[in-house]
Amino acid sequence: MKEYYRLKETIVSIHANDASHVKAAKKAIVFHRSLLENYIRRDPYFQITLEPHSCYEDAPEVVRRMIDASNTMDLGPMSAVAGTIASLAVEAMVEAGASFAMVDNGGDIAYITDRQIVVGIYAGESAAKDVGFVLEPVDSVAGICTSSGTVGPSISFGMADAAVVFSENVSLADSAATALSNATDTGKKAVEKAFKVLDGIKGIDGALVVQGKYIGMRGNIPDLRRASVDFDCITKG
Template sequence: MKEHYHLKETIVSIHADDASHVEAAKEAIGFHRSLLENYIRRDPYFQVTLEPHSCMEEAPEVARRMVDASNTMGLGPMSAVAGTIASLAVEAMVEAGASFALVDNGGDIAYITDRQIVVGIYAGESAVKNVGFVLEPVDRVVGICTSSGTVGPSISFGMADAAVVFSENVSLADSAATALSNATDTGKEAVEKAFKVLDRIEGISGALVVQGEYIGMWGNIPDLRRASVDYDCITKG
């Protein structure tokens, strides 16, 4: 089953086999959003800075994960918010008994799966269309996160149509995708150079960049195959 869930700025698609697992995800999103909102009231700079930041000692887990990931990539904490919320939601689904669970938070995806699934790549007006990643079964929560300089409302200083990062740390995948998108200019050589921002970053297994007609790949990524990418299935506001 699939449910579209909207809570303030958080707009997600929740995929599960059981309604109770969907409810677990929704409860987790509400809980961790509330903790984060309360924390930001005490530390407003946390929400607006685009540079590395530090946490107060009593910061909630959601804020700590965001800071750890974003500091690794040299960015502000909010670069990891979507992936972190998605990861916490899937973790709650697993605690509720799920062996298949996927939360897509605007292109930042956390999942665990007991079956092969295909996740499509949406790169806006790029010539690269109807391509998807074949994701094999995995028994732990992992992430596939996407950022773009040409698609969606997120802040980006680059020209990537899609910058995708894979990691077992979903928060890190989110922040790294932002950094990769920021580093992407136009043209084949620019795509190749963009991956330098991922050098020596532990915990990232692979990445892909789509820019115009070009696709660049780095590290280990899942197999690609032709797939029908339905715009109406994309999680968006």
């Protein structure tokens, strides 16, 4: 089953086998968003800075994960918010007994799966059309996060149509995708150069950049196959 769920700025698609797992994801989103909002009231700069930040010793888990990931990528904490919320939601689904669970938070996806699944790539008007990643079964939560300078409302300082990062640390995948998108200019050489922003970053399995007619890959990424990518299925506001 698939359920669309919106809580303020958080807009997700929840994929599960059982309604109780969907309920667990929603409960986790409400809980962790509330903790994050309360923290931002104490530290408003946390929400607006685009640079590395620190947090109070008693900061909740959602804040700590965002800080750790964004500082690793030399970015502000909100670069990791979508992936972090998605990961915490999937973790709650696993605690509720799920062996298959996926939360797509606006292109930042956390998942665990007991079957092969295909996740499509949407990169606007670029060369990447009707293609998707083949994700094999995994028994722990993993992430596939996407940022773009040409598609969607996210802040980006680059020209990537899609910058995709794979990691078992979903918060890190989210921040890294933002950094990769920021680093991408136009043209073949620019795509090659963009991957340097990931140099020395531990915990990233692989990455892909789509920019116009160019597609660059680095590290271990899932197999690609032809897939029907329906714009109406994309999680968006």
